[in-house]
Amino acid sequence: MQFAHLGAEPRIHPDAVVAPSAVISGDVVIGPDCQILxxxxxxxxxxxxxxxxHVIVMENALIRSTATNPVHIGDHVLIGPLASVSGATIEDEVFLATGTRVFNGAHIGARSDVRIGAxxxxxxxxxxxxxxxxxxVAVGAPLRILPAERHEEIEAAQRELDFPGYVFGLDRQTPDLMVQLTERYGRSLARHADDRPVG
Structure with missing residues (x-):
């Protein structure tokens, strides 16, 4: 199903195939020979x-852009089932396996392979x-690729990257961080109340 959101409608190439249960919303461009499952x-x-x-987006995958982080996915990319991409750039010929997570501001170079659950x-x-x-987990600059059991190193890199500040504009030390975050983000998401089906 397609929706107009914030005054923009999806633009889907006539050679692309979009499953009837997929949701495409807002300022989305889908190129030729894409398959959206x-x-x-x-x-x-x-x-x-x-x-x-030639992008394949498999079952129950999520791709989301934000006002500060658009999404660009290159040619010949496969995004596996249950994977998610938020506000990132994915270059050509990348494989994102089942259950991968790619966060805001990330950039994945051509012909990279992000394996299951990474x-x-x-x-x-x-x-x-x-x-x-x-x-x-791939994290930080300089880049470190670490197993999950090295949580302390991952956590230290995450603190430097400042997820709540970068994504939500809120300081991590705010006493009522989750109150402010959910109220602010909720107001932003409420803009969907004016969405309308298209096509």
Whole structure:
């Protein structure tokens, strides 16, 4: 199903195939020969979202742009089931396996492989042809690729990347952080009340 959001409607190339249960919302461009499978959600939340050619978005994957972080996905990219991409750039010929997570401001270089359940964290850049192993975390600048059991190192890099500040504009030390975050983000998401189906 397609929705107009914030005055923008999806633009889907006539050669693309979008499953009837997929949701495409807002300023989304889907290029030629893309395949968007059942349950996928592709939503432009204030920033542009572009898929190149021959992109496959598998079942129940989520791709979301934001006002500060648009999404660009290059050509010949496969995004696996239950994967999510938020506000990131994905270059050509990238494989994002089942359950991967790519966060705001990340940049994944061409021909990279992010394996099952792996994470590319906030503002992290993977050079071309990088492999992130199953369940590992790519984080920080300089880039570190770490197994989940090295949580202390991942946590230290995450603090430097400042997720609440970068994504929500809130200081991590705010006493009522979650109150402010949910109220502010909720007001932003309430803009969907004016969405309308198209097509």
């Amino acid at each position: 059942h349950g996928a959600v592709i939503t432009a939340e204030g920033g542009a979202l572009t898929l190149g050619s 994470i590319v964290h906030l503002r992290t850049t993977l050079p071309p042809e990088t492999v992130v192993p199953i369940g590992w």
